Amino acid sequence: xxxxxxxxxxxxxxxxxxxxxxxxxxxxxxxxxxxxxxxxxxxxxxxxxxxxxxxxxxxxxxxxxxxxxxxxxxxxxxxxxxxxxxxxxxxxxxxxxxxxxxxxxxxxxxxxxxx
Amino acid sequence: xxxxxxxxxxxxxxxxxxxxxxxxxxxxxxxxxxxxxxxxxxxxxxxxxxxxxxxxxxxxxxxxxxxxxxxxxxxxxxxxxxxxxxxxxxxxxxxxxxxxxxxxxxxxxxxxx
Numbered sequence: 001x002x003x004x005x006x007x008x009x010x011x012x013x014x015x016x017x018x019x020x021x022x023x024x025x026x027x028x029x030x031x032x033x034x035x036x037x038x039x040x041x042x043x044x045x046x047x048x049x050x051x052x053x054x055x056x057x058x059x060x061x062x063x064x065x066x067x068x069x070x071x072x073x074x075x076x077x078x079x080x081x082x083x084x085x086x087x088x089x090x091x092x093x094x095x096x097x098x099x100x101x102x103x104x105x106x107x108x109x110x111x112x113x114x115x
Numbered sequence: 116x117x118x119x120x121x122x123x124x125x126x127x128x129x130x131x132x133x134x135x136x137x138x139x140x141x142x143x144x145x146x147x148x149x150x151x152x153x154x155x156x157x158x159x160x161x162x163x164x165x166x167x168x169x170x171x172x173x174x175x176x177x178x179x180x181x182x183x184x185x186x187x188x189x190x191x192x193x194x195x196x197x198x199x200x201x202x203x204x205x206x207x208x209x210x211x212x213x214x215x216x217x218x219x220x221x222x223x224x225x226x227x228x
Contacts, residue, residue, distance in 0.1 A: 004158070031214060040124070042204055042218035043159070050214075058215060090158050094214055102147060102214050106158030 001026050004107035006091050012113045013081045021076040021110050023091030031094045032074035033058075033104065034066060036087040043090065049074055081114045088112070118142050119207050121219025128226050134192040136222045138205035141186065145207040149216070150179065150190050153202045162203070163190070195226045 007022045025032065030051045035043040035058075045058030047066040055066050063085060065077045074093075078085055088111050092104040120139045128134045140148075149164035165172045165179040165188065172179045178191040192199055205219040 033215075040220055042119075042121070042220045043216075044218070045215055048215060059217075092158075096214075102208070103149075103161050103164075104214070104216065106151075106160065108156075108158050 003027065004091055004093055004105050006089075006107040006110050008110060009108070010111045010113075012115065013078075014115055015082060017081050018077065018079050019081065019112075020078075021089055021091075021112075022073070023075065023107060024073045025091075025093040025105070026072065027093060027095070027105065028071070029093035029095050029105075030071070031096060032068065033092040033094075034064075034074070034076045035090045035092065036060065037090060037109075038087050046076065046089075078112075081112075083114045086112060086114045118217045119205060119219045121205050121222060123222060124220065125223045126225070128192075128195045128224065130195065130197060130226055130228050132195050132226075134190075134195045134199070134224055134226070136190045136203055136205070136224070137187065138189065138219050139185075139187045140207050140217075142207070142209070142217075143186070144209040145217075146210055147208045148179070148181065148188050149206050150177075151204045151206060151218075153204065153221075155201075159204060192224075195224075197226045197228055200224055200226050 004025045033048045034046040049068040052071045091107045094104045150162045151159035152162040153159040176193045181188045206216040
């Protein structure tokens with residue numbers, strides 16, 4: 001099993017450009033998450049999807065949109081990139097939202113630079 | 116608003132020593148406290164987790180100590196090894212919160228041989 005995969009690994013954008021970050025998991029997990037990681041700030045939740053067909057905002061949703069395409073895939077879209085969105089983006093999944101299956105499994109990350 | 120405060124930002128320990136990382140939280144509704152380990156260029160991975168019904172949990176060289184009244188928890192790494200050099204994040208979440216993790220800022224640990 002590949003676990004959680006993310007594409008691309010690295011991307012450079014110009015201010016105002018758009019792009020979609022892709023995430024897929026092969027663990028049949030119900031819940032999926034998008035985080036951004038910035039130096040000195042840990043990881044902050046952008047959006048999450050508790051189950052297929054549902055999405056909701058996290059701590060820092062402004063400037064982003066998401067789509068839970070199916071149970072496996074959860075994409076993050078930047079409609080008009082800004083330098084403040086330069087960050088490392090991580091996708092994660094968990095079997096369920098509560099109980100013993102709370103462990104979140106993270107992908108390898110996408111490093112995004114917005115010029 | 117930072118709900119989970121982590122210290123220190125960085126830590127240098129000699130091989131064989133004890134590494135201690137501390138976290139404090141504000142929201143008394145939190146009931147799940149995991150620690151994640153992240154190596155450079157990789158995603159975080161769960162190391163160990165605790166719930167507030169116990170005061171300590173040990174897995175190999177890694178121990179979480181939990182103080183509910185003080186709203187603090189800490190990670191102890193016994194017999195630290197160079198391979199433990201990584202960034203460590205504490206986190207918290209609560210039942211009914213859709214497993215949304217609130218992370219601390221991270222601690223960069225370097226274990227010198």
